[in-house]
Amino acid sequence: MGNIEGRYFVAGSSASQDARFELVDGLAMIRLADGSQTYSGEVALVSDRLGNVVRKITLYDGSLFETPDNNGVDELFDVHKSFFNRLTHIESSVKLVAILAVVTMLVLFGAYRYGLPILARVAANVTPTSVLSLMDAGARETVDRVIFSKTKLDDKKRAVISVLFEDLKKQSGQIDPPLRLLFRDGGILGANAIALPGGTVIITDQLVGKAKSDDEIAGVLGHEIGHVELRHSLRQIYRVLGISFMVTIIGGDSSQLVEDVIAQASALENLSYSRKFETESDYRSAELMVGLGRDPYAFVELLKRITLDKGEKSDTGWLATHPGTFDRMATVKKYVNSLKP
Ligand SMILES: [Zn+2]
Numbered sequence: 341m342g343n344i345e346g347r348y349f350v351a352g353s354s355a356s357q358d359a360r361f362e363l364v365d366g367l368a369m370i371r372l373a374d375g376s377q378t379y380s381g382e383v384a385l386v387s388d389r390l391g392n393v394v395r396k397i398t399l400y401d402g403s404l405f406e407t408p409d410n411n412g413v414d415e416l417f418d419v420h421k422s423f424f425n426r427l428t429h430i431e432s433s434v435k436l437v438a439i440l441a442v443v444t445m446l447v448l449f450g451a452y453r454y455g456l457p458i459l460a461r462v463a464a465n466v467t468p469t470s471v472l473s474l475m476d477a478g479a480r481e482t483v484d485r486v487i488f489s490k491t492k493l494d495d496k497k498r499a500v501i502s503v504l505f506e507d508l509k510k511q512s513g514q515i516d517p518p519l520r521l522l523f524r525d526g527g528i529l530g531a532n533a534i535a536l537p538g539g540t541v542i543i544t545d546q547l548v549g550k551a552k553s554d555d556e557i558a559g560v561l562g563h564e565i566g567h568v569e570l571r572h573s574l575r576q577i578y579r580v581l582g583i584s585f586m587v588t589i590i591g592g593d594s595s596q597l598v599e600d601v602i603a604q605a606s607a608l609e610n611l612s613y614s615r616k617f618e619t620e621s622d623y624r625s626a627e628l629m630v631g632l633g634r635d636p637y638a639f640v641e642l643l644k645r646i647t648l649d650k651g652e653k654s655d656t657g658w659l660a661t662h663p664g665t666f667d668r669m670a671t672v673k674k675y676v677n678s679l680k681p
Contacts, residue, residue: 341649342412342415343360343362344360344407344409344412344413345407346360346405346406346407346408346409347358347406348370348372348379348403349403349405350403350577351402351403351404351439354401354404356387357372357373359371359373359378359405361405361416361461363417367382368380368383368405370405374666379399379403381399381400381401382399382400383397383398383399383400384398384399384400385397386398386406389410389413391413391660392408394406394408395408395409397409399527413587454584454660456579457575457579458530458599460576460579461571461575464574465577469517469538472517472574473537474539475537475538475577476537476538476539477538479537484524487526487527487528487529488527488529488542489524489525490525491523491524491525491545492525493545493548496546500554501521501523501548501557502521504554504557504561505519505561507558507632508562508565508628509565509630511632512562512628514565514566514568517539517568519565519568520539520540520541521540521541521542521543521645522540522542522543523545523548524542524545525541525545525546526546526547531547531549532546532563533546533561533563534564535565535572535573537568537574538645541561541565541568543560543564547642547646550642550646552645555629555634555635555638556601556639559625559634559635559637559638559640560639560642561627562624562625562639563621563622563624563625564621565628566620566623566624566625566628567617567623570621570624572620576614576617580614623672625639626675626676626679630676630679636672640668640669640672
């Protein structure tokens, strides 16, 4: 193959010497004027042709070969296909592939960690009430079919709790989606309360049964109202949809590693995500309870009782839908103290 005359710069040095560049089986070979060979290896980058500007051939050890012989360079690297040739060169470098893989993962993780929650929040906030109502109705139908059954609470008890709920509703000022309360026997969910995306809050007979005061029940209702106001379940749904979408577009020809990283990240992230939402709702409950002159800590006592109850398995009850064994009481106390002027 042909060769080119030019100047050779050792990596990091501005001193140069006359040298000859050869390409042998795709590898660069630099010979100094005295015939000694000073470099043999991969070409990292060939600068583009720009008029009569000196061409630079960057080598993998960081050294540089410069030549005014534009035609020679074009001939040697077959410049008409050179972009793809160079890509092939780049891809053959383990180092660069590793760097590209890391950059790809960082971009994906960034999109996942920061982009997705923002998109989910925006999507949740602009989702119209009509859609929320449909989702609500669908979810309600499902939970009634597979989990809940008709409440066995008497009218008097329900009336008292309904008044608590109305007070909290007024205190929150939540209008869209509208809040409403349903009573159900909890079935396998036991002592629990859930908030559907469209504003329906469901409280189970078992939870009411475990409560020792109205404040305990009101605090839980306030927590669920917080989930509705902050559109938590909707944001959770959009996030899960977003993750599967990302995995699908990446899944095509990505390495297994990238998928594993995303799967791991999403598992970890879901835990802290739920916990973040739980804390937000705890704070909202405390705000509403303080506003109504009620005990903002009572509901934490109720949750503790449910969790510690021997008859309650730890994977059912409140913990099944409200994970987080973090120190709720300390967190809520700190927050309530911050509310005081
Ligand atoms: Zn919750």
